[in-house]
Amino acid sequence: MQTRQTIAIIGATGNMGSAISKSLAKGNYRLLLFGKDESKLKKLELTILRLHPDADVAPITCSYTASWEADIIISAIPYPAEKEVADRIKEVANQKIVISIANPLNDTFDGLVTPPGSSAAEELQKLLPHSKVIKAFNTIFAADFPKTVPAATHTGSFIAGNDPEALEIVSELVNTAGFYPIIAGDLSASRILENMQLIKILQLNK
Amino acid sequence: MYELFFRKFNEKVPLTHEEEEMIKTYLTPKKLRRKQYLLQEGDVCKSIAFVEKGALREYSIAENGNEQIIQFAIEGWTISDLYSFLTGEPATYNIDAVEDSELVLLSKSAHEELLRKLPKYETYLRLQVTGAYLALQKRLTSVNTLSPEERYANFTQLYPELVQRFPQHMIASHMGLTPETLSRARRKIKSK
Numbered sequence A: 001m002q003t004r005q006t007i008a009i010i011g012a013t014g015n016m017g018s019a020i021s022k023s024l025a026k027g028n029y030r031l032l033l034f035g036k037d038e039s040k041l042k043k044l045e046l047t048i049l050r051l052h053p054d055a056d057v058a059p060i061t062c063s064y065t066a067s068w069e070a071d072i073i074i075s076a077i078p079y080p081a082e083k084e085v086a087d088r089i090k091e092v093a094n095q096k097i098v099i100s101i102a103n104p105l106n107d108t109f110d111g112l113v114t115p116p117g118s119s120a121a122e123e124l125q126k127l128l129p130h131s132k133v134i135k136a137f138n139t140i141f142a143a144d145f146p147k148t149v150p151a152a153t154h155t156g157s158f159i160a161g162n163d164p165e166a167l168e169i170v171s172e173l174v175n176t177a178g179f180y181p182i183i184a185g186d187l188s189a190s191r192i193l194e195n196m197q198l199i200k201i202l203q204l205n206k
Numbered sequence B: 001m002y003e004l005f006f007r008k009f010n011e012k013v014p015l016t017h018e019e020e021e022m023i024k025t026y027l028t029p030k031k032l033r034r035k036q037y038l039l040q041e042g043d044v045c046k047s048i049a050f051v052e053k054g055a056l057r058e059y060s061i062a063e064n065g066n067e068q069i070i071q072f073a074i075e076g077w078t079i080s081d082l083y084s085f086l087t088g089e090p091a092t093y094n095i096d097a098v099e100d101s102e103l104v105l106l107s108k109s110a111h112e113e114l115l116r117k118l119p120k121y122e123t124y125l126r127l128q129v130t131g132a133y134l135a136l137q138k139r140l141t142s143v144n145t146l147s148p149e150e151r152y153a154n155f156t157q158l159y160p161e162l163v164q165r166f167p168q169h170m171i172a173s174h175m176g177l178t179p180e181t182l183s184r185a186r187r188k189i190k191s192k
């Protein structure tokens, strides 16, 4: 695509938010970095510009405006915070792609808090009924984002969602971030993807 | 956010509250900053944009690098590369914001679903397209039959607000005149 797409990263200064932002900065995207801490945002902006001097990035301290300007919204915040943010941006996220990266872990990191037969992505879809929620990046650890670009080997990254066009756009985005996109299925496949990551975390904590 | 959109819609086809709420679920609100593109030549035009606030232009770039503006849009107007939107072929036009803008986008899939679900949307669209066709025909006639002065006089009479909102060189490009010819035409009109 020639036309530059605007991506709002909600929670840009977090581990995942900053890893995703850095990895997308080389693409044909305008990145709106949303976070509450202005000095952290400024630092992230400078880091990105050092890595990619041509990057089109701007810090922003209003999630509503960021989402209004955006074509794609990435929710890079903890699962319990998603309701509050979804309520705030719902109106301006209408019909837009919203990427769910959350793993809804419990406090002891040995189980998921989502109701049986659902997933963080599906819960987010319920909160944003007219947005196109796509699961992506939840099976990748923040530390595993490629440090150098372009990545020589592509690690697979699963995505799931219901809207074919949105899946295609997110595949391209995942690819830009340095991963090989694998479509796992419709949004309900997020249950498997979130459980997959739980197993990985359980292994790590053994 | 959709105030003007529904005001204009209701002027053409009156809607019930329920119908408005239903249409709202299909709309994409989008803020565009000055100089940002809504569409670049070569991409498929994926949506029709209604302007709630701001100003945009649609243009092609000739081989010599000159921009040829085919359409302006301000509050209450719609803008798209309709040919690309309807056929799915790559756009031959660029659309960018001349002022910070607030748009209401209707994507192709939203458009198709509304056509299926709501006959009033079809009526609204027919009136829109008819209006656009008439404007296009008027423009072609004026290009073919009027002198530069007459064309400029015609344009300022029809669209006084556009003359205020867009820089002279863009107006000239839209009328197929060089900026020099345009200012000569303006002087002649003034001295009359």
Ligand SMILES: NC(=O)c1ccc[n+]([C@@H]2O[C@H](COP(=O)([O-])OP(=O)(O)OC[C@H]3O[C@@H](n4cnc5c(N)ncnc54)[C@H](OP(=O)(O)O)[C@@H]3O)[C@@H](O)[C@H]2O)c1
Binding pocket: A010, A011, A012, A013, A014, A015, A016, A017, A035, A036, A037, A076, A077, A078, A079, A081, A084, A085, A101, A102, A103, A104, A105, A137, A138, A139, A140, A141, A142, A143
């Ligand atoms: N870490 C990983 O390797 C990994 C891998 C896959 C998926 N994930 C998922 O990614 C998400 C983020 O994880 P993380 O490790 O990056 O966490 P993190 O480093 O703690 O970052 C969370 C970010 O969310 C922001 N935030 C928290 N509550 C918020 C609210 N109510 N409104 C707006 N912003 C809020 C925080 O901002 P403040 O600092 O200003 O509070 C912070 O920037 C989680 O859903 C997690 O399950 C993480």
